[in-house]
Amino acid sequence: MFxxxxxxxxxxxxxxxxxxPSQMSYGLxxxxxxxxxxxxNLLAIVLGFCIAAMRVNLAxxxxxxxxxxxxxxxxxxxxxxxxxxxxxxxxxxGLWEAVYDTPMMPWTNFNNSIVMGSFLxxxxxxxxxxxxSRPVFQKYSEKLSRHIRHWWITKVLLGAEWxxxxxxxxx
Amino acid sequence: xxWTYIIPRLIIVGLLWGxxxxxxxxxxxxxxxxxxxxxxxAKVDVADLTSTYFPPSITIHGMxxxxxxxxGRNMVEFDxxxxxxxxxxxxxxRFVVEDGHVDGLRFDTRRxxxxxxxxxxxxxxxxxxxxWITEKLTELGDEWxxxxxxxxxxxxxxxxxxxxxxxxxxxxxxxxxxxVLVERAKTFEPxxxxxxxxxxxxxxxxxxxxIEQYLTVAQEAELIVRDAQTFRDDLxxxxxxxxxxxxxxxxxxxxxxxxxxxxxxxxxxxxxxxxQALLGETMYLRLQETxxxxxxxxxxxxxxxxxxxxxxxxGQDFDFWAANPAPGFVLRNLRLTxxxxxxxxxxxxxxxxxxxxxxxxxxxxxxxxxxxxxxxxPLQMKVTYDATTETSVTEMLADFRxxxxxxxxxxxxxxxxxxxxxNNVSWQSRLxxxxxxxxxxxxxxxxxxxxxxxxxxxxxxxxVAVANEAFANLASLNAIVQVSGTLREPSIxxxxxxxxxxxxxxxxxxxxxxxxAKAKLIAEVSQYADEHIETLKNRFAADYTRLLQDNKELIxxxxxxxxxxxNLRSGNLDPASLMKQVSNSSxxxxxxxxxxxxxxxxxxxxxxxxxxxxxIEKKIPGLPGILPSTPGSLKSLLPRLGNxxxxxxxxxx
Numbered sequence: 148m149f150x151x152x153x154x155x156x157x158x159x160x161x162x163x164x165x166x167x168p169s170q171m172s173y174g175l176x177x178x179x180x181x182x183x184x185x186x187x188n189l190l191a192i193v194l195g196f197c198i199a200a201m202r203v204n205l206a207x208x209x210x211x212x213x214x215x216x217x218x219x220x221x222x223x224x225x226x227x228x229x230x231x232x233x234x235x236x237x238x239x240x241g242l243w244e245a246v247y248d249t250p251m252m253p254w255t256n257f258n259n260s261i262v263m264g265s266f267l268x269x270x271x272x273x274x275x276x277x278x279x280s281r282p283v284f285q286k287y288s289e290k291l292s293r294h295i296r297h298w299w300i301t302k303v304l305l306g307a308e309w310x311x312x313x314x315x316x317x318x
Numbered sequence: 319x320x321w322t323y324i325i326p327r328l329i330i331v332g333l334l335w336g337x338x339x340x341x342x343x344x345x346x347x348x349x350x351x352x353x354x355x356x357x358x359x360a361k362v363d364v365a366d367l368t369s370t371y372f373p374p375s376i377t378i379h380g381m382x383x384x385x386x387x388x389x390g391r392n393m394v395e396f397d398x399x400x401x402x403x404x405x406x407x408x409x410x411x412r413f414v415v416e417d418g419h420v421d422g423l424r425f426d427t428r429r430x431x432x433x434x435x436x437x438x439x440x441x442x443x444x445x446x447x448x449x450w451i452t453e454k455l456t457e458l459g460d461e462w463x464x465x466x467x468x469x470x471x472x473x474x475x476x477x478x479x480x481x482x483x484x485x486x487x488x489x490x491x492x493x494x495x496x497x498v499l500v501e502r503a504k505t506f507e508p509x510x511x512x513x514x515x516x517x518x519x520x521x522x523x524x525x526x527x528x529i530e531q532y533l534t535v536a537q538e539a540e541l542i543v544r545d546a547q548t549f550r551d552d553l554x555x556x557x558x559x560x561x562x563x564x565x566x567x568x569x570x571x572x573x574x575x576x577x578x579x580x581x582x583x584x585x586x587x588x589x590x591x592x593x594q595a596l597l598g599e600t601m602y603l604r605l606q607e608t609x610x611x612x613x614x615x616x617x618x619x620x621x622x623x624x625x626x627x628x629x630x631x632x633g634q635d636f637d638f639w640a641a642n643p644a645p646g647f648v649l650r651n652l653r654l655t656x657x658x659x660x661x662x663x664x665x666x667x668x669x670x671x672x673x674x675x676x677x678x679x680x681x682x683x684x685x686x687x688x689x690x691x692x693x694x695x696p697l698q699m700k701v702t703y704d705a706t707t708e709t710s711v712t713e714m715l716a717d718f719r720x721x722x723x724x725x726x727x728x729x730x731x732x733x734x735x736x737x738x739x740x741n742n743v744s745w746q747s748r749l750x751x752x753x754x755x756x757x758x759x760x761x762x763x764x765x766x767x768x769x770x771x772x773x774x775x776x777x778x779x780x781x782v783a784v785a786n787e788a789f790a791n792l793a794s795l796n797a798i799v800q801v802s803g804t805l806r807e808p809s810i811x812x813x814x815x816x817x818x819x820x821x822x823x824x825x826x827x828x829x830x831x832x833x834x835a836k837a838k839l840i841a842e843v844s845q846y847a848d849e850h851i852e853t854l855k856n857r858f859a860a861d862y863t864r865l866l867q868d869n870k871e872l873i874x875x876x877x878x879x880x881x882x883x884x885n886l887r888s889g890n891l892d893p894a895s896l897m898k899q900v901s902n903s904s905x906x907x908x909x910x911x912x913x914x915x916x917x918x919x920x921x922x923x924x925x926x927x928x929x930x931x932x933x934i935e936k937k938i939p940g941l942p943g944i945l946p947s948t949p950g951s952l953k954s955l956l957p958r959l960g961n962x963x964x965x966x967x968x969x970x971x
Contacts, residue, residue: 199330202323227633234636247638253411261633 166204168284169277175284176276177201178208180269182215183222188256190266223261226268230260233267343367346376358393360384361433374403384433385426392429396656397422407644414648423656480577484570488563495556502549506542513538592817595728596736597762601799601812604718605760608747611701612714612756613805645681649674658691663722665693678705695720712751714758719744724764734773736820740764740795754804766795766816788823792816 166174177198184191198208219226234243246252256262347367354362365380378399385393398421407414513535520531654669669689675681684704691697699716720743729735742765749758769792771785797814 196330196334199327205326223632231634234634240638243636244638248410250406250409254409258636258638259633260636264633 166207166288168281168288170202171204171207171284171288172277172281173201173273174198174204174207175211175280176273177203178211179215179272179276180266181208182212183219183226183265183269183272185256185259185262185265186216188262189251189254190257190262193255219265222265222268226261226264228260228264229267230262230264234258234260234263338371343369350378354383355435358383358386359435360386360393361431361435363429372405374405374408376401376403382427382429384429386434388426389432389434390429392427392433393425395422395424395427396420401652407648410644412644412646412648414644415650415652417651418649419653419655421655423654423658425656425658479574480570481567481574484567488567491563492560499549499553502552506546506549509538509542509545513542592728592736592820596726596738596816596820597795597797597812597814600724600726600740601760601762601797602810604745604762605747605799605801605808605810608714608716608749608760609756609805609808611699611716612712612749612751643680645675645677647674647676648681660691660693660695660697660718663693663695665691665695665697667691667697678703678710679707682706694722709753710751712749714747714749714751716745716747718746723767731772732774734771736769736771738769738795739767741767749801751805754806755802756805756808757802759801760799762795762797762799762814764795766792769820785823789820792819792823 181191181194181198184194199205233239243258247258257266344367346369347364350367351362351364361384363380363382363384364378367376367378369376380397381399382392382395385391399418401415401418404412404414404416516531516535516538520528520535522528650672652671652674654667654671656667657664658667659665667689669687672686673681673683674685678685684702684706686703687699687701689697689699689701695718697716697718699714699718701715702711702713704711704713721741724740724743726738726740727735728737744763745760746763747758747760749756749760751757769786769789771782771789773782795814795816797812797816800811800813801808802811803809
């Protein structure tokens with residue numbers, strides 16, 4: 148039982164507990180990027196891996212990615228215009244051809260205007276989203292932690308040890 | 319802190335690995351089922367699908383594609399499909415099958431369910447045979463014998479011969495004419511009887527009265543003789559007319575002969591129709607099968623292209639392939655083994671499919687399919703589909719042998735029917751399809767056996783016998799189907815020497831029969847005409863002879879009376895000569911003639927001796943001895959008997 152609960156407890160801790168406001172804001176920014184990029188291509192998978200490899204709050208990232216996945220369809224026309232502009236640049240054609248001829252790169256589907264547009268927009272939104280969301284996370288992270296601590300599942304998984312630790316943090 | 323970082327990442331990696339290890343194959347299996355179901359419109363079953371990444375390959379076991387048109391049947395089924403992809407191309411999102419094989423490939427197999435995705439409405443079973451052209455060829459085949467039968471019947475119909483028409487006309491004409499003649503002849507009979515009666519009556523009474531009666535009878539006899547002469551003249555006068563009519567009849571006979579000969583020359587069965595009737599359906603089915611292969615090979619590109627292209631989402635895909643252009647899908651080498659149905663016989667086959675791609679122009683090589691089938695129907699086929707240029711060119715070469723017998727039939731069994739059996743059949747086809755235009759030919763070479771012509775009772779048995787005799791020499795059958803036009807509406811021309819041979823045989827049979835029929839008809843016509851002529855002649859001769867016989871005596875008597883009366887009218891006949899002429903004629907009977915002769919002898923004796931007979935002299939007293947020949951006496955009044963009368967006395971009344 149311990150062997151089962153311990154990994155889950157550590158996972159929950161990693162996801163929602165032990166995060167700084169910056170990690171949460173970066174997680175949100177990267178989640179936005181991951182969310183607006185169309186799925187089903189290697190780019191989304193690589194992005195997911197990269198984001199998962201970063202020390203960001205994956206819970207916030209996942210929530211943002213899921214939310215933006217449904218919302219991004221409303222922005223496809225904008226992404227398309229951006230992608231067409233970038234991919235249509237004659238000066239960049241050589242670059243794109245070289246990239247396309249690179250192994251595995253065609254699987255990223257970067258030559259699609261929406262994929263390229265959304266990816267570029269996602270990249271462009273990382274810093275603004277981080278900057279804008281960080282103060283919010285700073286303000287509400289403690290409240291969020293406290294709120295989460297009261298979940299029954301959190302109590303079960305983290306146990307008394309972790310409860311005491313949370314109490315210490317609060318103090 | 320370290321574990322809190324590592325564990326989530328490990329979990330994500332583990333999930334990804336789990337997906338790749340366990341989830342990809344079911345996903346690919348699901349994708350394959352969905353993809354093929356969208357293509358075929360029927361259920362697709364995949365028993366198992368496994369994939370490997372190094373080297374990239376995919377293996378499908380137990381795949382069955384249900385037929386959308388045949389319930390409970392699989393369109394195609396195979397045991398295993400293995401495709402090995404080229405890694406280099408796959409990393410560039412190109413599916414290049416370096417090598418692959420399909421084992422246990424079978425077509426049109428049974429399945430446990432109906433195989434339909436949804437049964438919203440009953441679909442009518444599709445007619446597997448090409449309907450319109452088969453029916454057309456069959457109709458053509460049925461026509462030739464029917465037309466020939468009608469021609470034969472028309473030729474054998476006596477009513478169409480001029481001889482019959484003229485002969486019938488001549489007969490009717492002379493039949494009526496002789497009826498009139500007979501009626502005329504019959505009118506002589508009562509007149510002759512009356513004349514005879516008058517002769518009999520004329521014998522009664524004294525001599526002067528008889529003479530008067532004879533004069534009357536002679537006049538009547540003269541009328542009869544004159545009428546008889548007129549009748550005889552009329553009878554003799556019709557002879558030239560009869561000869562003229564007979565000449566017309568003969569000319570009609572000659573024209574009929576020429577007509578029959580001319581018709582015989584035209585009366586030849588259409589060899590093309592015979593070939594089509596005999597081979598059309600078989601050849602067309604084979605051709606249709608060949609065209610289906612060609613069409614299948616040619617049309618694969620459209621379906622392949624549609625499947626290779628991923629479903630386009632929103633946005634625009636930029637083509638950056640210019641640096642190293644290559645097709646998105648290439649099947650370089652795929653070996654197929656299994657069984658296929660040839661003429662409803664399952665035979666094993668091996669096939670090799672190379673250079674299948676959705677973009678042949680980019681690949682620059684044509685697609686080639688080579689197929690070899692074993693069994694009793696060995697087949698070698700090679701289909702080349704070259705779409706490397708703007709206009710695609712499909713070429714098909716096939717060599718097919720069939721050691722089994724193939725029955726052939728032309729015509730309808732209840733009428734005239736031609737049946738045969740083909741053995742050691744060899745098919746060779748070469749078809750070239752440029753765009754939608756097709757050109758090529760299908761050659762059939764076989765041994766012909768049991769060619770038999772049968773017919774119902776409308777056709778004379780002699781015709782059937784002669785036709786079969788002519789067909790007995792046919793041992794081989796060669797046929798060529800020339801195909802041109804478009805793939806959808808091909809123009810098919812069937813050429814075969816068997817059609818010509820059968821046509822010649824049929825012609826020989828029917829010609830022989832027609833010659834016999836012609837001779838028979840001519841003989842019948844001649845006999846018919848001769849019988850009528852003979853009948854007319856006999857009728858005329860009989861009536862004429864009977865009339866002559868019946869009135870021979872009468873006419874003779876009338877002639878004699880006429881002669882006698884002519885002498886009397888001339889006045890140069892003395893009583894003795896008159897009596898002698900009467901006595902010598904047949905006007906009186908023998909007994910009467912003797913009496914007359916005796917009387918005339920006595921008279922002559924008295925006149926010569928100038929004395930009365932002794933018995934009379936005794937009865938007359940005072941007159942003894944011989945009376946002197948004094949002037950004014952009876953003796954002097956009588957002419958000198960025994961001496962020729964003088965010229966003066968002849969002139970005296």
